[in-house]
Amino acid sequence: MIAEPRLTRASTGRFEARTQVLTSDDVARATRRMAHEILERNHGLTNVVFIGLERGGVPIAQALAKALQSIEGVEVPVGSVDVSFYRDDIGSVALLPEVTKIDFPVDNRDVILCDDVLYTGRTVRAALDAVTDFGRPSSIQLAVMVDRGHRELPIRPDYIGKNLPTSRGEVVRVSLDGVDLGVVVPEEQE
Amino acid sequence: MKDLLTIDQLGADGIEEIMIAADSFAEVCQRPVPKVPALRGKTIASMFFEDSTRTRNSFDTAAKRLSADTMNFSAGSSSVSKGESLRDTVETIEAMGVDAIIVRHKSSGAPQQIARWAQASVINAGDGWHAHPTQALLDVYTVRQEGRGFDGMKVAIVGDISHSRVARSNIEAFRTLGAEVTLVAPPTLLPPSAESLGATVSHDLDSVLPDTDVLYLLRMQSERMNQALVPSLSEYHRTFGLTRDRARRLPSKSLIMHPGPMNRGIEISPEVVDDPRVRVLNQVTNGVVVRMAVLYLVLSSAAAERTSA
Numbered sequence: 001m002i003a004e005p006r007l008t009r010a011s012t013g014r015f016e017a018r019t020q021v022l023t024s025d026d027v028a029r030a031t032r033r034m035a036h037e038i039l040e041r042n043h044g045l046t047n048v049v050f051i052g053l054e055r056g057g058v059p060i061a062q063a064l065a066k067a068l069q070s071i072e073g074v075e076v077p078v079g080s081v082d083v084s085f086y087r088d089d090i091g092s093v094a095l096l097p098e099v100t101k102i103d104f105p106v107d108n109r110d111v112i113l114c115d116d117v118l119y120t121g122r123t124v125r126a127a128l129d130a131v132t133d134f135g136r137p138s139s140i141q142l143a144v145m146v147d148r149g150h151r152e153l154p155i156r157p158d159y160i161g162k163n164l165p166t167s168r169g170e171v172v173r174v175s176l177d178g179v180d181l182g183v184v185v186p187e188e189q190e
Numbered sequence: 191m192k193d194l195l196t197i198d199q200l201g202a203d204g205i206e207e208i209m210i211a212a213d214s215f216a217e218v219c220q221r222p223v224p225k226v227p228a229l230r231g232k233t234i235a236s237m238f239f240e241d242s243t244r245t246r247n248s249f250d251t252a253a254k255r256l257s258a259d260t261m262n263f264s265a266g267s268s269s270v271s272k273g274e275s276l277r278d279t280v281e282t283i284e285a286m287g288v289d290a291i292i293v294r295h296k297s298s299g300a301p302q303q304i305a306r307w308a309q310a311s312v313i314n315a316g317d318g319w320h321a322h323p324t325q326a327l328l329d330v331y332t333v334r335q336e337g338r339g340f341d342g343m344k345v346a347i348v349g350d351i352s353h354s355r356v357a358r359s360n361i362e363a364f365r366t367l368g369a370e371v372t373l374v375a376p377p378t379l380l381p382p383s384a385e386s387l388g389a390t391v392s393h394d395l396d397s398v399l400p401d402t403d404v405l406y407l408l409r410m411q412s413e414r415m416n417q418a419l420v421p422s423l424s425e426y427h428r429t430f431g432l433t434r435d436r437a438r439r440l441p442s443k444s445l446i447m448h449p450g451p452m453n454r455g456i457e458i459s460p461e462v463v464d465d466p467r468v469r470v471l472n473q474v475t476n477g478v479v480v481r482m483a484v485l486y487l488v489l490s491s492a493a494a495e496r497t498s499a
Binding site for chain 2: 082084085086090091096097098099100101129133134
């Protein structure tokens, strides 16, 4: 399961699933397909590193690395990045940051950024700034399990698990157990 | 959290929040470029009505690593020396457009007063004998970094308790997290109500030493001699200083801490300063890290409260 973000204030709602979009088998199949696409596009894995976006993207990065390990028998470095300090809306969401872990050089590497859901593109924009603070990769590519549309920035994914048209009021929850489309209902106040 | 004035306002959860954020900033500080754009466009003013080099530099470095703009204000070189009132000074600084004010003042309660006047966030960088919350936060962070639980931990704070804001804030912080605090000092350097601070009191360092996880030495200020609170500095060193002999009797896993600047030969013998249990430089490094966390949390939650209001 993908952990819930830690909030500095009490969370104001709870996720309620309405439709299951992908089962856990579907997620595993999409992961394997994306792994093959990454392999093909980069002509192997010698120059590839994975960086997952905290928190939802980290399990996706790990799953892709595991799939590539079983396909190619190569261990790909996996890091994680928390973009809290690079956001354009600091203060409007009170999240506690995770510790960024990029303990390999990114200079001249092909960095595959991984996230669970691509929505406005603002998180990815922040991640691009965060990763380039660590060095100058030869390329940065983007892998997401779900592309739900509604982009607000000129950002597009290179590898997509599932294209999922949504309305802005809906919420997509991704885990390795499956993908659900639902809504957030306000928590009853005690 | 609009302001950070005391440790008590935080509670255990508030301290833990700052520690979690500090872990992230510790990683930022190890990068080749130790800087993030988190507080870009924010202005942070330091108002130090009392001398301080390290606390001021520590806050200044923290603000710069968060990409904030900084404004420095010293009482000596400002209009305070021309007779301007505290309130006028604060309002003038605020009119320049600042988001946070870091205050060091010789009078207890001055930051609280400023927080009532100011729209900006106020961070207490030490007021009189009252509180020095960021010092206590960096101290508990330094202990937490060793990976030990605070529950039942034995902390001994040695020295001039009665004139020490560092002692007061540290007692609050360590006790909030579940540690037991013993104050070790001659009766002349203990406040009359020492027990009401929630700590045990002792006048005998040697009996406390063998059962101490954290030995926290306070700075002995030489003006206390003039007030005849201590017979002499060498006498103080013999009875309350960390001598080589006492260091031998301190358990091997204990930590030795000091808020700085250290008086070698008074609180601590010169030959003990390099003991592997000493964490003084970790405290300094963590000072920047923890102050980044405080500035980030205060300024981002202040913004969140404005948006939700």
